[in-house]
Amino acid sequence: MRLYAGTVRHLRPVQIYGRLWFHAARPRPDLRPQPGLRQHNGWVSPARRGQSQIGPDEFRFLNETRSLSQSGWDDPAVAKLWLYNLHYFDDLNAEEAERRTDWHRALIARWTDQNPPGKGTGWEPYPTSLRIVNWIKWALAGNALSPETVASLAIQARWLVRRLERHLLGNHLFANAKALVFAGCFFAGEEAGAWLDLGLSILAREVPEQILEDGGHFELSTMYHALALEDLLDLVNVMRAAGLSVPDLWEGKIAAMRSWLAAMSHPDGEIGFFNDAALGIAPSPAELEAYAGRLRFVPAAAASLRWLQDSGYVRLGDDRAVALLDVGRVGPDYLPGHAHADTLSFELSVNGRRVIVNSGTSVYGNGPERLRQRGTAGHNTVEIDGENSSEVWSGFRVARRACPEGLFVTMHDEFSIVACSHDGYRRLSGRPCHRRSWYFGGDTLIVSDKVEGGHGRAVAAFHFHPACTLSASADGSTGTLPSHTTPCCVGPSQRERRQ
Helix, strand or coil: CHHHHHHHCCCCHHHHHHHHHHHHCCCCCCCCCCCCECCCCCCCCCCCCCCCEEECCEEEECCEEEEHHHHCCCCCCCCHHHHHHHHHCHHHHCCCHHHHHHHHHHHHHHHHHHCCCCCCHHHCHHHHHHHHHHHHHHHHCCCCCCHHHHHHHHHHHHHHHCCCCCCCCHHHHHHHHHHHHHHHHHECCHHHHHHHHHHHHHHHHHHHHHECCCCCECCCCHHHHHHHHHHHHHHHHHHHHCCCCCCHHHHHHHHHHHHHHHHCECCCCCECCCCCCCCCCCCCHHHHHHHHHHCCCCCCCCCCCEEECCCCEEEEECCCEEEEEECCCCCCCCCCCCCCCCCCCEEEEECCEEEECCCCCCCCCCCHHHHHHHCHHHCCCEEECCECCCCEECCCEECCCCCEEEEEEEECCCEEEEEEEECCCCCCCCCCEEEEEEEEECCEEEEEEEEECCCCCEEECCCECCCCCCEECCCCCCEEECCCCCCEEECHHHCCCCC
16 A cells, blocks of 8 residues: 555546546447548658568567467457557558568558457557557558558547547657547548647647656656657658648757757667667667658757756766766656666766666566566666665556755766765665765766665666676676777776675
């Protein structure tokens, strides 16, 4: 009960009564004939993901390959997230999708035939939202939709209007609104105009709230930030293709989001692992930049020393090394579902290669691996008495959460110093406080930790990239990385501490 109470106290009222309404409501699908189609001109090729449909009947999601004939669309033995991916239809717009057009056309027809309106996983609002967008993207790329598919798109849009995820908010509600804008731009007439207006009205509220002043997405996940950037680029694309005016706010936010993403990426061109994050889910930063270029946005500013004050991240870098520091909150108070207990964690690249990395995210759900990846011990920060700095629990819950305190930042070309503490462990006996400082400059990164207050065992964990082989000294006080990986020296502050 304590975890529930510590979680619910942060929720907005709509998340509580909205959840009750969402599960109690039983809308019926609206099967009226679809509206007419709008004329489009100037659709731009969108960002591409990796291929996920690897055969006419075979799919690979989350490092797991399955046959649709064996698993079906709703097999309860298959992980829910894998089934969600199956219903997204991301492969319609993936790399070299043109070579798989026949597969895609058959798959769309199969889905329409085997998923009756309003029934099954595929009709849950989030996969419905992503599928609407992907089908319309595929059509705007020059692929003809069958009359049955066009009719299904309209039924899905009507269904989504009645199943908006206001109880979840965040990226889910954003995805719902995006789908309504796409449907409103694809179809013509009064009904389509109502979908468009509803989607735009939601976005008019959500874009200013979800995209912070420094350009970061408010859930503070690098991966979900990349997905939100793709969403806004897609929205600009479809509005222009439909001959509609794009809100000025969107284009300004896109510029800030691209700059933020560059700052939170490593020299290898991929995102850092902060909160829920993994490679291969969102389009890569380079792919998003190329997409922005096709939409005639000017190039993003190059990453350098950056203090992202609104989202709570700091980038320290020079020609040889880049460090990404987390000195912010775990996420919005009412929506920490993608948060990790990673306060004061950091990542480090040297000579273009990742050296110190957080665990990242490979699974969702409620299992022990999900808890491990969200826990403090899976990150490059300090764990006290075996507890997490924020009380992550279940798959997407956080009860009491750490808040940063006393942040100090000074940044120069020659050196930078960042210092911060947090209150996440004050709930423990002795009310301990973790304080950390970073000194960066002159081919040196010094990480200094101090735990004040009563406590038993404090451990500063540093997770090295799997490609790195660390050689420790006999007493374990220092270590080196061999020259065939990435030169690096690990001093006493970068080992397990008992304080």
